[in-house]
Amino acid sequence: MKKILLLVIVSLFAFSQFSLAGLSEPIVDYHIKAKLIPEEKSVLGEEELTWRNDSNRFVSELQFHLYLNAFKNSRSTYMRERRGIPRDLRSNRRNWGYIEVDKIQIKDGPDLSSAIEYIQPDDDNKDDQTVMKVTLLEPIPPHGKITLQIDFYSKLPRVFERTGFFKDFFMVAQWFPKIGVLWQGEWNCHQYHANSEFFADFGVYTVEITVPEGFVVGATGKRIDAARNEEGSITYTHYQEDVHDFAWTACPDFTEYKESYSLKNPPVHTEIILLIHRSHRNQKERYLSSLKNAIEFYSQSYGAYPYPTITLVDPPLGGFAAGGMEYPTLFTSMAVSWMPKGVYMTEMVTIHEFGHNYWYGIVGSNEFEEAWLDEGINSYSEIKALAKYYGENSSMLNIHGVKMSDLLFHRLRVIASPRLDSILKNSWEFYNSATYGINVYSKAAFMLLTLENYLGEDVMSEVMRTFFEKWKFRHPRTQDFVAVAQEVSGQDLGWFFDQYLNSVSKLDYAIHRLRSRQVKKPEGILEPEEEALEKSRSGEIQQQKKMYRNEVVVVRKGELIFPQEILVTFEEGEKIREKWEGKERWKRFIYIRPYRLKLAQIDPDNKIPLDINRLNNSQLFIPKKISPLKWALRLMCNFQAFLSYLSF
C-alpha cells in the first residue's frame, strides 16, 4: 500500500514537472523497474517511457540506443573500431554483454515488437545492433506525446569500458533502451563507437532497483524509498528530474558515507554520498575533500550545483575500467589504497568527473559530434581547479621536491601530438583514441587557456558563466559557444575559433636571429648637406659612446596565427616590450643603442600554452654553457652510478 501511494505521489510529481517544466524542458519521462540478477550478471527491466515530440513535424518512427550491444560480439562497430578484443571477453563467453528488447508496446495500445529494426546511421555496419528503430503505426503529431512499455534484458559485460561487472561489483550504465534525440528535425541517434560518449534528452527518471540483500546501491538522483521484499531482496527507488541519463551501481563491498554540503555563495545544498570499496576506505578523506573542492570551484566559477545529491563511486582495482566516468549526479573516480599523498591522481579524476555534471550533465552538448564542448571545457576547468587547490606547479605531482602540474601533463600530450586531427570532428572519425584524447581534452583545454590569456581572466570568466547560464539544460553546439564568447568579449573571434577548432596545424613562434653590430659612418658619395650631418653625427658618436645596431628577427614557424608579445632585454638592463600581430612569416625589430642586446623572448610570460616549442621562444645574444654543463655533468654522474650498480 505504502509503495503504491509512493508511486502515485512520485507520478503526480513527475507529471507536474513534465507538464510545467522545472529547470529543463523535459522531453522524456522514464519509469523503470530493474532487477539485478548477480549470478547471471544481468538486469531484468521494465521501462515505461513517455516521450514528447518537441518538433514541428509528425514523427513516424522512434530511434533508441541499445548501447550494451556494443559488447555483444566482435562484429559490432565498437569492437571493430577498437581493434582488438579484450582478453577477458575472449576467455569466457559469459563475459560478453548485450541487451535484448523482449517487447515494445504502446501503452494500452498495439505491440510494436515486430516493427523493431536495427539501423546503422554512422557506418552501415549491418552487424551493429546498438541503434534500434521502431516504425509507428500512427505518427506522433507536433508537440504530441507517446507512452511506450518496454521489457528488456541486459546482460552486463565483464567491465572493460565504463560499464559491466567485476566479481560482485556492478556498474550499470548505458543499460536500458534509451530514446535518441530528435534534434533540429532529425533523429540524432548514433551508434556506440570506440571513441565517443553519449547524447540524450533531458527529462525525469524514476527508477526502482531491486537487488539481493547485502548489496549497497548508489544511483542517479535522490533515493525516495527503500522497501524490503518478501523473497529477501530490497528495492530502492530513485528519482531525478532535469537529467538526461540514469546509471547505478551495486556491490556488497561498498561502504556508504553521507555528508550534507552547503555553500553560501552561490547557495548550494546537496548531499554528498561516497560509495567506497572496502579496499579503499583509507582514501575516504581524499575523495571527500576533493569532491568538496570540486563543488565549490564549479559552483563559484559557473553556477550553483543544482541537484540534491552527488554520488561518488569508487570501483575496486579489478573494476578500474569503470572508473573515471560521468553520469548525471553520479560519477566514478578511482584510487588505490597505497597511493602516496603527493600523487593527485584521485583528486584529478574526482574533480574532472564531477565537473562533467556541468559540462555534459547540465550543459548537454552532443558528445558524439562535438566532444570538445564537454571534454575540452571540462579539462580547462579541471586544470584551473587543480591549480587552485593543489598548487600551480604541483597540481598533479608533489613528491620529495618533484613537482608536476596538470597543465604540464596536458601540455606534454599537446606538444607530442602527431597533429593528424582537428578538435572539431565526429568522435568516431578521429585517427585513433590517442588523437581523440589529445584534441578534445588537452588541445581544446589549451585553446581555452590561450583565449583566456588573450581576453583576460575576467572576460573569460564571464564568457564561461554566460555560456553555462544560457545553455544549461539545453543542447548547445560549437557555434553557440563562439557566439557567447563574441557577445561577451565584444570582439570578433572568428579568426581564433576557425583556426584552432578546424586546423591540424601547429602554433610555433620563435626568435629567429639576434644581431648586434657597431654603427659605422656611411661610405661613398653623399650630398654636401648629408655629409655635414654625418660629420656632426660621427662627432657625436665619438664624443658619446659606440652605437650598436641591434636586430631581433621573430618568425612564425607554424600555420596558426596568434598575436605575440616580444620582450627585448639589453646589456644595460633596458627592457622593451613589443607587440606583433603574428600574421606575417617574420618581423624584424631594430634598435640603435649605445649597448648591445642581451636577450629576446617571444611570449615571455608563457601566456600561450598552445605554442608547441618553448625552447625556441628565447635567444641569448651570447650563448651560455653553464646550464647545459650542469645538466650534462649531473646526468653523467647518474650514468656512472648506474654503471657501478650494474657491474661489480
Added chain:
Amino acid sequence: MKVLRSYGGGIIDAILEPKMMFVLWLRNFIFGLFIFYLLLRLLSGAMGKTVFAESLSFDINILFDLLVHHGQSYSMIISAGIILIVLYFLVSIFLYGGILSILTLPPEAKEEKRRFAQIFFQGAGKYFGRFFRLSIYSLLLWAVFILINLLLNPLGKLLTGDGTNERTAFYLLWIRLAIGLFLVFLIRMILDYSRIEIVILDSRSIFLSLFKAIKFVFQNFGKTLALYYLLVLTGIALISVFWLLKSYLPSFSSPWLTILVPLVVAQLYIFFRAWLKIAFQSAQLVFYIRLSAI
C-alpha cells in the same frame, strides 16, 4: 668469527689497494665521459642559446620540450648508452682477473706489488676468457631466477584475488621485491666464489667451478650469506652517507662551485663504490681460503 675476520680482512685489504680503486674509478669515469660529451653537445645545441641556459634550477617543462623536439638526439644517446653498458660489462670482466690476481698475491710477495700494472693486466688477460665463459654459464642461474619469479605470479593472483585485496597485493609486492633481491644477491655471490675458485685453483673447467661454488655457498649458507650481507650493509651505509652529504650541500653563489662541488662528491662516491667492490672480492676470498684451508 670467521665471518667477521674475513669481513675485517677484506675491508683492510681493500683500503690497502688504492691503485686498484683508482683503476676501477677511472674505468667508470671514462665511460661516463662518453655520455657527458654527447649530452653536452645536445644540450648546448638545444638550450645553450635560450633563456634556460642561464638558469641552474631544474625545469620539468624544458625536459619535456627537449624530449619532444630533440627526441632523435636522445635516441642516439640511449643507443650509445646501451653500447657503453655492454662494453662496460666486458671491461669489468676483464678487470676482474686483475683484481683477483693482485688480491691472491701472498703477503711475502709484497715487493711484487711494485709491479702492480704488470701483474694486474697479466691477470686480467689470463682470466678474461674464463670469466667470460662463466658469464655465459651464469645465464642458467638467471633463468632459474626468472622461473621463480614467473611461478610467483599465479600465487600472487591467488592471494590477492586478482588485485582486489589491495593491501595484500601491496605487501606481496614488497615481499616479491625482497625475494628478488635475495636471489640477485645469491647469484652474484655464487659467481664471486666461482671466480675465486677459478683463480685460486687456476681451473679451466668453468662449469665445474660454478658447480663447486654453488656447493660451497650452500654448504656454508649461513656464513656466506652473513658475510655478503655485512658487505651489503656497508654499502647501504656508504650510500646513506653520500646521500646525506648531497642533501646538505650548501648553496653557492658562484655557479662554478654549484657545478663542481656536487661533481666532486659524485666522483668520491664512485671511488668509494670501487673500494666496496674490492672489499667484496677480498673478504669473500679471505673467507674462501679460510674455509677451504688452502
